[in-house]
Amino acid sequence: MHYYTLIALALLFAANPLFSQDSRVLIIGLDGLRSDCLDAADTPALDELIENGVFSPDALNNDITYSGPGWSAMVCGAWSDAHGVTNNDFTGSNYAAYPSFLGRLESINPELNTYSICHWSPINDYIQGDIVDESINAEGDQAVADAATAILEGGDPHAMFLHFDNVDLAGHSNGFSPNVPAYLEAIETVDNHVAEVVSALTNRPNYAQENWLILTSTDHGGIGYGHGGESIDEQIIFFSASGLSVVPQLVVKDTLEIQPPPENCVEPGAAELLFEGNGDAVHITENPLLSLGTEQNFTIEVRIRTEATADVAIVGNKDWDSGFNPGFVFSFEYPNGPAWKVNVGDGENRADVDGAAGISDGQWHTLSCSFDRDGTMRLYTDGIFSAEEDISGIGNLDVGEGWFFGSDIDGGYSYTGAIAEVRFWHGILDDATILDWHCSALNEAHPAWEALQGHWQLTEGAGTNINSTANTELLGTANGTLWQVPESLIVFDYSNTPRIVDVAVTALDHMCVTIDPDWNLAGISWVDGCNSADVFDGDRCFIDARIFPNPGSESFHITGITPGADVEVYHPNGKCIHKTRPGATSGHIAPGSSEPGMYLIRVVDGERHRTLRWIHQD
Numbered sequence: 001m002h003y004y005t006l007i008a009l010a011l012l013f014a015a016n017p018l019f020s021q022d023s024r025v026l027i028i029g030l031d032g033l034r035s036d037c038l039d040a041a042d043t044p045a046l047d048e049l050i051e052n053g054v055f056s057p058d059a060l061n062n063d064i065t066y067s068g069p070g071w072s073a074m075v076c077g078a079w080s081d082a083h084g085v086t087n088n089d090f091t092g093s094n095y096a097a098y099p100s101f102l103g104r105l106e107s108i109n110p111e112l113n114t115y116s117i118c119h120w121s122p123i124n125d126y127i128q129g130d131i132v133d134e135s136i137n138a139e140g141d142q143a144v145a146d147a148a149t150a151i152l153e154g155g156d157p158h159a160m161f162l163h164f165d166n167v168d169l170a171g172h173s174n175g176f177s178p179n180v181p182a183y184l185e186a187i188e189t190v191d192n193h194v195a196e197v198v199s200a201l202t203n204r205p206n207y208a209q210e211n212w213l214i215l216t217s218t219d220h221g222g223i224g225y226g227h228g229g230e231s232i233d234e235q236i237i238f239f240s241a242s243g244l245s246v247v248p249q250l251v252v253k254d255t256l257e258i259q260p261p262p263e264n265c266v267e268p269g270a271a272e273l274l275f276e277g278n279g280d281a282v283h284i285t286e287n288p289l290l291s292l293g294t295e296q297n298f299t300i301e302v303r304i305r306t307e308a309t310a311d312v313a314i315v316g317n318k319d320w321d322s323g324f325n326p327g328f329v330f331s332f333e334y335p336n337g338p339a340w341k342v343n344v345g346d347g348e349n350r351a352d353v354d355g356a357a358g359i360s361d362g363q364w365h366t367l368s369c370s371f372d373r374d375g376t377m378r379l380y381t382d383g384i385f386s387a388e389e390d391i392s393g394i395g396n397l398d399v400g401e402g403w404f405f406g407s408d409i410d411g412g413y414s415y416t417g418a419i420a421e422v423r424f425w426h427g428i429l430d431d432a433t434i435l436d437w438h439c440s441a442l443n444e445a446h447p448a449w450e451a452l453q454g455h456w457q458l459t460e461g462a463g464t465n466i467n468s469t470a471n472t473e474l475l476g477t478a479n480g481t482l483w484q485v486p487e488s489l490i491v492f493d494y495s496n497t498p499r500i501v502d503v504a505v506t507a508l509d510h511m512c513v514t515i516d517p518d519w520n521l522a523g524i525s526w527v528d529g530c531n532s533a534d535v536f537d538g539d540r541c542f543i544d545a546r547i548f549p550n551p552g553s554e555s556f557h558i559t560g561i562t563p564g565a566d567v568e569v570y571h572p573n574g575k576c577i578h579k580t581r582p583g584a585t586s587g588h589i590a591p592g593s594s595e596p597g598m599y600l601i602r603v604v605d606g607e608r609h610r611t612l613r614w615i616h617q618d
């Protein structure tokens with residue numbers, strides 16, 4: 001061989017990596033397979049691919065959810081505004097500018113053996129084009145599996161595309177739903193076909209050297225008996241990329257919790273105690289610590305959420321049959337509001353004063369009242385001073401029956417609504433302190449922290465025992481009340497999950513095709529192929545964070561984050577239990593919970609974010 005020919009050959013090898021590496025790809029397309037139904041059905045073959053690959057149950061075809069545009073997007077790596085197909089008639093197609101990934105492979109290297117075997121013939125007839133070595137329109141799913149198996153067993157395929165149609169047909173006949181047995185059965189049947197094909201592939205004599213990538217996905221979901229619309233059930237697809245060179249990874253949607261407005265003051269997700277009238281009450285057992293005597297200055301605060309303005313006992317220690325009776329009570333202006341009020345009496349004298357109106361709006365409000373025993377009681381509504389009244393003529397406030405939330409001491413004057421965060425302080429809290437802290441969680445930074453006598457948060461969430469965080473012996477019992485965990489507004493964000501157009505780009509990247517920006521492909525690659533990071537990152541703003549060990553226990557390492565990014569750990573109950581900013585590209589995180597379960601790990605880097613799952617096992 002001439003010296004110059006050697007150089008030319010060497011350049012050819014360098015310029016076209018296809019010659020330097022034996023990579024192969026198989027795309028298994030399963031028409032109309034809802035991602036949640038893949039989870040519901042018994043699919044050992046697909047499960048094995050999922051467990052050993054990059055998998056997302058939250059990928060999207062967020063374009064046109066008919067089969068023509070869907071398969072065009074998957075096979076060509078472009079959206080309908082580029083490939084031009086908007087229906088199953090394939091009018092307006094522009095496959096010349098956006099050819100099938102098999103077409104791109106053939107035009108780069110005609111030596112590759114490419115196959116497309118489809119149950120739904122338009123994929124071959126319209127999308128794949130004549131350039132593919134062998135296009136087979138098979139009579140049914142079994143015929144697709146048989147043809148693929150024969151080629152894998154006897155041939156030398158480099159790139160294959162398979163299309164199975166029966167799951168979609170079952171959805172149209174019986175319904176696309178995890179509750180439809182016939183649909184799930186169709187998924188289980190196609191899983192058998194997947195098993196046959198994958199078995200033929202992994203049994204190839206040179207399998208270990210051939211570097212196969214198996215991509216599995218669907219063209220759309222479904223709702224009712226069809227698809228084609230823009231519902232999330234039609235748009236969600238699954239995406240799986242597995243092979244010996246693939247690092248397993250689970251990619252899930254971001255779960256964002258919409259926080260209640262700050263004026264609601266209540267921690268999101270906290271349990272609430274509901275009072276439904278008829279004597280529903282919390283009784284704080286009588287204790288000397290509750291004593292108010294004739295001189296003890298004190299402050300009481302409580303949060304309520306109600307739509308009623310009746311003459312009820314919200315918090316108090318008295319028989320509310322008469323305002324002269326000894327003790328104090330928070331109530332509403334007689335006979336039915338609209339202002340809230342406080343009454344104190346000593347058996348002979350009484351004092352009453354109204355707070356603000358308008359709090360019975362179904363929102364949380366904080367009611368505070370300080371009692372200066374030789375001065376006034378001062379009422380505050382949501383931290384703002386409302387009114388005051390002289391109480392210097394009022395004597396002993398003790399009754400000796402304990403305190404009641406939601407009724408008076410005889411079970412009358414029942415309140416309806418929620419009560420939370422009852423605080424009992426010795427001494428007078430000043431205006432600024434009440435304003436500053438009416439909406440905040442208590443901690444030792446509170447100026448009167450040492451004077452906190454009772455603190456009943458009413459967030460236990462279950463049972464009848466009521467606890468105080470200050471003077472923990474101040475126990476209470478809930479009678480007739482109901483615990484409720486408020487439904488927070490959860491928003492799902494799919495920004496970081498795969499798209500249907502990623503299938504073709506991932507296949508091309510794995511096959512070491514240099515992706516030319518002029519091709520205007522919309523997808524990104526989910527495997528570590530031959531292209532540099534720009535294909536990986538794309539414009540999807542992807543954070544390539546990884547967690548290990550996973551599953552693990554007690555703690556985990558996270559890598560691939562930007563220094564300065566926040567890492568938030570969510571307990572399986574949805575509560576954020578740990579937040580940290582590692583300050584480096586990796587970090588060791590100990591969330592501080594010993595409970596096993598699936599934890600969501602959220603990485604937030606400015607506008608970019610990413611949610612991963614971490615399994616905490618025993």
Ligand SMILES: [Zn+2]
Nearest residue numbers: 031032067219
């Ligand atoms: Zn379809």
